[in-house]
Amino acid sequence: MYVAAKGGEKAITKAHALLAERRRGDPSVPEVRVDQIAQQLSIAVDRVMTEGSLYDRDLAALAIKQARGDLIEAIFLLRAFRTTLPRFGFSQPIDTAAMLVERRISATFKDLPGGQLLGPTFDYTHRLLDFALAAEADAEAGGAEGRPDRGEAHTPQPAMPRVTDLLDAEGLLEPDAPFNAADPVGDLTRAPMAFPAARSLRLQNLARGDEGFLLALGYSTQRGFGRTHPFVGEIRMGQVALEFFSEDLSFTVTLGRITVTECQMVAQFTGSAKAPPQFTRGYGLAFGQQERKAMAMSLVDRALRCDEFGEERKAPAQDEEFVLSHSDNVQATGFVEHLKLPHYVDFQAELDLVRTMRREFAGRRAANPENDAEAAE
Amino acid sequence: MHGNETANRPDELDVAPDAKRGAMPDWDYNFAYLDEQTKRMIRRAILKAIAVPGYQVPFASREMPMPYGWGTGGVQVTAAILGPHDILKVIDQGADDTTNAVAIRGFFAKTAKVATTLNTRDASIIQTRHRIPERVLTEDQIIVFQVPIPEPLRFLEPRETETRKMHALEEYGLMHVKLYEDIASHGHIATTYAYPVMVGDRYVMDPSPTPKFDNPKIDRCAALQLYGAGREKRIYAVPPHTKVKSLDFEDYPFEPQKFDRPCALCAAEGVYLDEVILDDRGGRMFVCSDSNYCQERREAGHAGDMLGDVPPQIGGQGTGGTGDTGGGAAE
Amino acid sequence: MSQALEDGDPLLRASGVTKFYGERTGCLDVSFELWPGEVLAVVGESGSGKTTLLNCLATSLIPTSGVVEYRMRDGRMRDLFRLGEAERRLLLRTDWGFVHQNPAAGLRMAVSAGANVGERLMAVGARNYGAIRRTAGDWLGRVEIAEERIDDSPRAFSGGMRQRLQIARNLVTNPRLIFMDEPTGGLDVSVQARLLDLLRGLVADLGLSVIIVTHDLAVARLLSHRMIVMKDGRVVESGLTDQVLDDPQAPYTQLLVSAILQV
Numbered sequence: 025m026y027v028a029a030k031g032g033e034k035a036i037t038k039a040h041a042l043l044a045e046r047r048r049g050d051p052s053v054p055e056v057r058v059d060q061i062a063q064q065l066s067i068a069v070d071r072v073m074t075e076g077s078l079y080d081r082d083l084a085a086l087a088i089k090q091a092r093g094d095l096i097e098a099i100f101l102l103r104a105f106r107t108t109l110p111r112f113g114f115s116q117p118i119d120t121a122a123m124l125v126e127r128r129i130s131a132t133f134k135d136l137p138g139g140q141l142l143g144p145t146f147d148y149t150h151r152l153l154d155f156a157l158a159a160e161a162d163a164e165a166g167g168a169e170g171r172p173d174r175g176e177a178h179t180p181q182p183a184m185p186r187v188t189d190l191l192d193a194e195g196l197l198e199p200d201a202p203f204n205a206a207d208p209v210g211d212l213t214r215a216p217m218a219f220p221a222a223r224s225l226r227l228q229n230l231a232r233g234d235e236g237f238l239l240a241l242g243y244s245t246q247r248g249f250g251r252t253h254p255f256v257g258e259i260r261m262g263q264v265a266l267e268f269f270s271e272d273l274s275f276t277v278t279l280g281r282i283t284v285t286e287c288q289m290v291a292q293f294t295g296s297a298k299a300p301p302q303f304t305r306g307y308g309l310a311f312g313q314q315e316r317k318a319m320a321m322s323l324v325d326r327a328l329r330c331d332e333f334g335e336e337r338k339a340p341a342q343d344e345e346f347v348l349s350h351s352d353n354v355q356a357t358g359f360v361e362h363l364k365l366p367h368y369v370d371f372q373a374e375l376d377l378v379r380t381m382r383r384e385f386a387g388r389r390a391a392n393p394e395n396d397a398e399a400a401e
Numbered sequence: 402m403h404g405n406e407t408a409n410r411p412d413e414l415d416v417a418p419d420a421k422r423g424a425m426p427d428w429d430y431n432f433a434y435l436d437e438q439t440k441r442m443i444r445r446a447i448l449k450a451i452a453v454p455g456y457q458v459p460f461a462s463r464e465m466p467m468p469y470g471w472g473t474g475g476v477q478v479t480a481a482i483l484g485p486h487d488i489l490k491v492i493d494q495g496a497d498d499t500t501n502a503v504a505i506r507g508f509f510a511k512t513a514k515v516a517t518t519l520n521t522r523d524a525s526i527i528q529t530r531h532r533i534p535e536r537v538l539t540e541d542q543i544i545v546f547q548v549p550i551p552e553p554l555r556f557l558e559p560r561e562t563e564t565r566k567m568h569a570l571e572e573y574g575l576m577h578v579k580l581y582e583d584i585a586s587h588g589h590i591a592t593t594y595a596y597p598v599m600v601g602d603r604y605v606m607d608p609s610p611t612p613k614f615d616n617p618k619i620d621r622c623a624a625l626q627l628y629g630a631g632r633e634k635r636i637y638a639v640p641p642h643t644k645v646k647s648l649d650f651e652d653y654p655f656e657p658q659k660f661d662r663p664c665a666l667c668a669a670e671g672v673y674l675d676e677v678i679l680d681d682r683g684g685r686m687f688v689c690s691d692s693n694y695c696q697e698r699r700e701a702g703h704a705g706d707m708l709g710d711v712p713p714q715i716g717g718q719g720t721g722g723t724g725d726t727g728g729g730a731a732e
Numbered sequence: 733m734s735q736a737l738e739d740g741d742p743l744l745r746a747s748g749v750t751k752f753y754g755e756r757t758g759c760l761d762v763s764f765e766l767w768p769g770e771v772l773a774v775v776g777e778s779g780s781g782k783t784t785l786l787n788c789l790a791t792s793l794i795p796t797s798g799v800v801e802y803r804m805r806d807g808r809m810r811d812l813f814r815l816g817e818a819e820r821r822l823l824l825r826t827d828w829g830f831v832h833q834n835p836a837a838g839l840r841m842a843v844s845a846g847a848n849v850g851e852r853l854m855a856v857g858a859r860n861y862g863a864i865r866r867t868a869g870d871w872l873g874r875v876e877i878a879e880e881r882i883d884d885s886p887r888a889f890s891g892g893m894r895q896r897l898q899i900a901r902n903l904v905t906n907p908r909l910i911f912m913d914e915p916t917g918g919l920d921v922s923v924q925a926r927l928l929d930l931l932r933g934l935v936a937d938l939g940l941s942v943i944i945v946t947h948d949l950a951v952a953r954l955l956s957h958r959m960i961v962m963k964d965g966r967v968v969e970s971g972l973t974d975q976v977l978d979d980p981q982a983p984y985t986q987l988l989v990s991a992i993l994q995v
Contacts, residue, residue, distance in 0.1 A: 032498040033507075103464040108430065216459040216634035219562050345560060355632050358469030359549070365471065365501055369494045369531045369690055372676055373593035373612040376658050381587060570818045574825075574855025578840070578847045581854065584861055585844055585883050650861040 047092050061085035070283075070312025071095055075353065076102030077213065077232050079282050079311055096234075100354045107213075114209050116267040116276065120286045121186055124263040127313075130187050131256040132290055138184030143261060144313070187258040188288045191303065197257075197290065198302045219345050226348065230324060231309055233351030235317045241341040242323035250327045250339030254306065257290035261313055285310050287318035291326045294333045304333060433480040433513040439463055443481035443636070447627060450638035455600030456568070457551050457635040465631065472505055472530060473631030475547035479528050482543065482627075483509065488516045490524035495532035495673065495690035502530070519693050531594075533615040535672045535694040538624035540641060546609040548630040551637065553597040553607040573605050576648060584653055593658070599646045600639055613647065614657040614673050620645040664689045665707035667698035741803050743768050743909060743941050749788050749798035751781075757965035758784035761798070764960060764970065768908065771935060771942040773956035773973065775949065775988070781965035782945045783913060789943060790830055790911045791820055802909075825855055829902030829910040833917045835894035838901070839886050845872065845897055846882040852905045871900040875930060892923035896930065903934065912944040916951060928954050949988060953977055961985050 048055065062069055062085035072084040076099045084102055091097035127143025130136055142148075191197035201223055210224040212232070217225060230238065245252055263281040270277055287308040295301025306326030308318035327341040328348075340346060350356060431437065446460035465473040483489065489509055493502035497519045505528065506517050518524050521534045530547040538544060554564045557575050567573065576597060583591040596613035600606045608619055609628060619626060619639060626639040639645060647655035663670045665686040672694065674687040686707055689695035699708070742765035751758035759781035766772050774782045787793040789800055791812050800812045805827060812820070824830070832838040839848050849868035850858070858864050869879045875896040877889075886894050895915060902910060915931070916924040932955055935942055946952055952959050952973055959977075960970040961984065969982040980986045 032500045032503045036500055036503055036507075100464075100468065104466045107464045108434075108436070110436075213461070213464070215461045218459070345562070349561075354464070355469045358471060358473075359632055360470075361468060362470030362549070365530075366494045366499055367531070367610075368675060369612055369673070370594040370610050372674075373614070373658060375676070377589065377591065377593050381589065384588065566817075570821055572821065572855065574851050577854035577859075578843055578851050581847050581850060581861065581864065582843050585846060585865075649859075650864075651859050652862050 047090070056089060058082060058085045058089055061088050067313060068093075068095060070310070070314050071235060071317070072098045072102055073311040074314055074317060075099045075232055075234065076106065078102050078106045096353050096357050100357075103354060113268065115279070116269060117203075118264045118266060118282075118284065120260060120264060120284070121189065122264065123184075123260055123284075123286075124281075125181060125184055125260055126263075126283075127261040128184060128258065129256070130258045132187060132258075136187065136190070138182045145315075184260070186260075186288065188290070188305070191257070191290065195300075196303055198294075198304050200305075217348060219348075221344060221348055226328060226344075227307065227309075227325065229348045229351055230321045233321070234353035234356070235314075235320065237351055237353070238320040238324050239316060241327070241347060242320035244339065245323050245327050245341045250330065250335075250342045251292075252289075252304075252306070252323065252326045253292040254289045254323055254326065255291070256319070257288040257305075259285065259287045259315060259318065261285040261315070283312050285312065285314045285318045287315070287322045289319070289322035289326060292333075304329070430512050432485070433483045433509065433515075434466070435463065435477065435480045439477075440481040443477055446636045447478065447481065447638065450627070450636050451625070451640050453604070454639055454643050455598075455604030455606040455637060457630075457637045459634055460636050462631045462634040467504065467508070469632035470549060471501060472528075472547045474629030474633075474636070475528050475530070475545050475631075476505060476508070476629075477631060478545045478627050478629035478636060479509070479526060480513075482545075483513055483515060483526065485513070485515065487525045488518050488523055490518050490521060490527045490693075491529075492527065492532065492534070492692075493530040494675070495534070496692040498692065520697075521691075521693050531610050531612075532673065532690055533611055533618045535669075535689070535691045537618075538622060540623045542624040544622075544624055544626050546611070546626065546628045548607070548609045548628045548635075549632070550595075551607060551628065551630040551633050551635040553595075553605050568604060571603070576605055577650075580648060580650065580653075584650070590649065590653060590655075596655075597648050599648060601643050601645075605648070606637060606639075606645075608645075612658060612673060613655070616645075616647045616655070617657060660687065662687055663705060664695060664698075665705040667695045667703045667708070668705040669695065669698055669703070741807075741809055742766055743770075743803050744789070744943075745799075745801045745809070746789060747799045747801075749785065749795050749800060751784050751788055751793060752796045757781070758793075759788065759962070760965045762960075762962075762967055766909075766941055766943065768941055769939045770958065771940075771944065771956040773952035773959040774943065774945045774962060775947065775952050775959055776962035777947055777988075779964070780962040782947075782962050784965075785962070786911055786913055786943065786945045790824075790828070805908075825852055826905045827907050827909065829899075829907045831895075831898055831902060831910060831912040831915045833914040835886070835891070835898045838898045839894065841886050844883045844885060845877065845889070848886065848897060848901050849904050852901070856905065867904065868900075871904055872897075874934070875900045876926075890923075891919055892927060895919065895927060899931070899934070903938070906938070907940070909941045909943070912942060914946055915944070916946075916948065924951075931955060949977060961988070 059082075062081045065085075065088065066081075068088055069081055069084045072087055072095055073079050073081065076084065076087070078084070080102075083105065084098065087098035087101040087105075088095065090101060125138075125141060125143075127145060128138065128141045130140065188197055188200075192199060210222055210228065212225060212228050217229065221229070244250070246254070261283070263283050266279045266282055267276050268279050269275070285308075289306035289308070291304045291306055293301045293303045304326065306322035306324075306329075308321030308323075308325065310317045310321070324341055324347060327339070328344050330337050330342045335342075337343065433440075435443075443460060446458045450456065450458045462473065462477060465476055467473060467476065479489070489506070491497065491502045491506040491509070493499040493505075496502065497506070509515055510517055521527065521536045521538075525541060526543050526545065527534065527538075528545045528547070533544065552561075552564050554567060554575065557579055558564050558567070567575070580590050580592075583589065592613065594612045595607050595610045596616055597605055598608055598616060598619065606628075608616060621642050621644060622639070623641050625641055628637045628639075630636070649655040658673070660670075660672075660674050662674075664672065664674060666688050669689055673690045675690045677686050677688060678684070679686060688705075689698075744766040746765075747763050749762045750760050762785055764772065774785060776782045784793065788795045788798075791800070794813065801809045802812050802823075803809050815823070830838065840851070843851075846865055846868040849871050850864040853864050853867060865882070869882050872879055872882060877893055877896055877900070881889075886897055889897060899915075916927055919927065928951060934940065935955070942955070944951070944955060956973045958971065959973045960967050961976065961982065962968065963984050969976060969980065969985045976985060977989060980989050
């Protein structure tokens with residue numbers, strides 16, 4: 025049962041209707057389809073999946089359509105949907121060494137086993153607006169013959185060991201953090217963040233974190249605010265299998281494949297009289313093709329680890345509480361935008377105080393016209 | 402809203418191998434949206450909070466279908482305690498028809514199909530933002546506050562690691578330093594809302610951004626008072642009949658706001674008033690912030706000096722009698 | 733006022749206090765006793781371990797080995813590193829003071845002088861604004877800061893004034909033991925002299941016990957009853973200040989003493 029409407033409710037209903045109209049735009053223009061978004065705006069879809077913490081291209085595309093292209097709004101939609109999903113367990117960790125690679129580059133070596141594979145990158149394109157793209161789009165979506173081959177390898181992928189594994193074999197790189205399969209998996213969507221943060225929670229927080237925020241922080245480390253001397257050890261993007269160990273069946277089931285972008289940053293070495301020097305790491309991972317995000321994340325990950333290497337913690341990117349408390353853009357936009365909500369009751373209280381103080385000020389002025397000094401109590 | 406739309410998907414679409422799916426799922430939400438496991442988790446946090454009055458209990462706040470900062474904490478607390486026989490009232494700035502209150506009330510009406518009311522006296526649960534109703538609450542009622550920043554020390558000490566210690570060790574000197582500074586600079590304690598209180602002689606608590614006018618109502622209230630901060634992931638509580646004292650100095654005692662005139666619509670005194678700007682020549686009127694309280698007084702025959710002149714949007718009956726009801730009671 | 737002694741216990745007893753930083757020695761096997769009303773100077777050059785020792789005694793560092801015991805207001809000797817954190821923090825706020833070399837480290841720069849002095853009172857429950865303010869003003873006077881500066885921020889104070897404010901902030905709860913880390917460091921000579929004079933007067937009037945770290949023998953001479961001399965983390969000499977300075981036994985102490993210009 026519901027209550028008789030007053031002005032506020034009517035306004036909301038009308039606003040929703042207007043929003044739906046604006047979302048559709050000019051009715052003479054064809055409506056954009058979810059599959060078009062999923063196919064042709066795929067990087068937006070990848071970002072929404074990454075920060076929405078949900079791998080589902082179609083739902084992400086739908087969210088983008090519903091959100092009129094506002095990606096943070098879409099991320100919000102996806103996360104809210106995710107909350108309602110039942111969980112049946114945790115997957116096995118994905119193995120990026122076994123990736124079906126579409127793109128793989130390393131800045132630390134000119135060449136390496138498996139080679140440098142450019143893949144579908146904007147790097148090296150000339151940023152000239154291509155007006156051919158503005159011409160009328162294909163009338164039908166049916167031209168299936170021209171689709172490039174994907175996922176069906178005619179030549180087997182050459183061995184592509186990870187650069188970090190290669191450096192690791194020589195002992196040049198600090199080893200990956202110890203991993204105990206029996207440890208509970210930290211989950212930020214199920215438990216509040218606490219400081220100091222465990223590594224798994226830190227990485228999860230960064231993976232879900234706003235691309236722009238992490239980009240700026242990563243940039244700041246390069247400009248001297250917490251310098252880590254980074255090199256891109258490797259960036260690889262491609263498909264990995266997602267596996268799940270079923271207790272009931274007592275064996276591992278492959279649920280499907282997902283595309284991820286992984287960045288391993290090789291950074292400032294440490295060492296002392298007692299321990300031989302080694303390079304250190306930063307790690308970044310994102311769904312789909314999200315290179316900027318993965319790279320920024322790896323820079324910030326390394327910066328946040330400064331304590332482990334005895335580096336002085338003084339730059340914003342090194343401040344764990346600052347970075348991890350403000351990386352969530354859904355939380356951020358909620359709180360920033362909540363200022364639009366009525367605050368007039370509290371404002372009234374402030375008005376009251378300010379008016380009182382002004383009266384007192386005027387009163388003191390009147391009593392001591394010569395003396396303009398501010399009278400504290 | 403979401404979950405009810407199905408995407409337009411032609412059957413012959415060639416899907417990329419990492420996203421095979423059929424038609425969009427059809428979702429059926431649990432009572433009051435949250436799944437039962439989540440509600441259990443929140444209830445455990447609530448019980449802990451009641452056991453330690455004023456202490457902020459961390460909880461795993463869920464992503465809700467409204468933005469953080471817009472009441473997700475209050476909504477989660479309400480969702481966790483709501484039962485099919487409850488009667489829910491939702492207010493924002495003291496009024497039932499402010500947009501956010503309408504949105505939240507609608508959310509529960511849809512996801513819980515629970516009875517809702519505008520009348521404080523009929524409600525078993527009241528979710529509120531920034532005000533406590535003028536009518537004295539009873540033992541049968543629970544009031545749920547929406548909290549943006551639960552930590553009263555936050556603006557004095559931004560680090561969570563440090564404020565946690567301060568609460569644990571009862572180190573509240575810094576709080577009084579702030580009050581001292583206010584008096585030294587302004588001659589008054591400059592906090593007018595979210596005025597910090599000492600709960601049960603142990604924990605300093607932020608009572609949410611209610612004006613300090615409402616602080617006396619928290620002290621020894623007969624109803625259970627629950628506080629939910631979704632974005633900051635904290636729940637805290639004041640059990641019924643608990644001593645709650647606003648921080649002050651002996652010689653600068655706590656004083657709630659006073660208004661120098663009664664409500665222009667219902668003539669109520671000693672209640673919190675909203676200032677409404679009528680024109681650009683300084684014309685103003687002051688009306689009850691608590692819309693239900695004002696309504697009941699008018700129905701009982703009280704009349705303020707501007708009752709006849711007020712346009713209907715502001716809550717008056719209006720001179721011409723518009724189609725809008727003055728807000729019906731629960732049906 | 734310091735409490736009357738019972739049972740002949742000292743106020744503070746350090747036994748074998750040792751601190752290693754990895755391979756490096758901070759301080760090694762330091763033992764001494766401190767009595768009420770007594771000022772002990774810990775003297776040495778930079779790197780001698782004197783600041784490490786001070787921080788171990790004040791419990792801001794945990795020693796590698798050794799025990800530090802303190803006589804609480806109830807008369808019982810307690811091992812400081814076995815106290816709960818709440819007890820330790822309370823001690824730091826009430827019965828102890830710590831005067832930092834850099835006054836900004838020991839003050840709240842963003843609040844007024846009055847609030848700085850009044851904070852400890854408020855922390856232990858003082859709730860009368862007028863009384864707090866009067867007490868704060870009183871203390872400002874005793875450290876020779878003009879009372880009308882009570883509402884000014886320490887940012888507007890000179891180095892010497894900030895240091896005096898820091899002292900007032902520490903003394904307001906009538907502590908029995910004060911730790912000082914090079915309190916005159918970085919100040920002009922004349923300002924130093926004034927500060928030392930003030931400290932000497934306060935220590936005598938209030939019967940304070942003080943452990944003061946300094947590289948300046950003149951400061952030790954002026955303020956302390958006893959001193960210990962440290963080099964490379966070890967105590968090389970200890971005794972009554974006048975005796976050590978007039979008749980140093982250890983070669984290193986002789987070197988230090990002879991290196992001072994007699995003006």
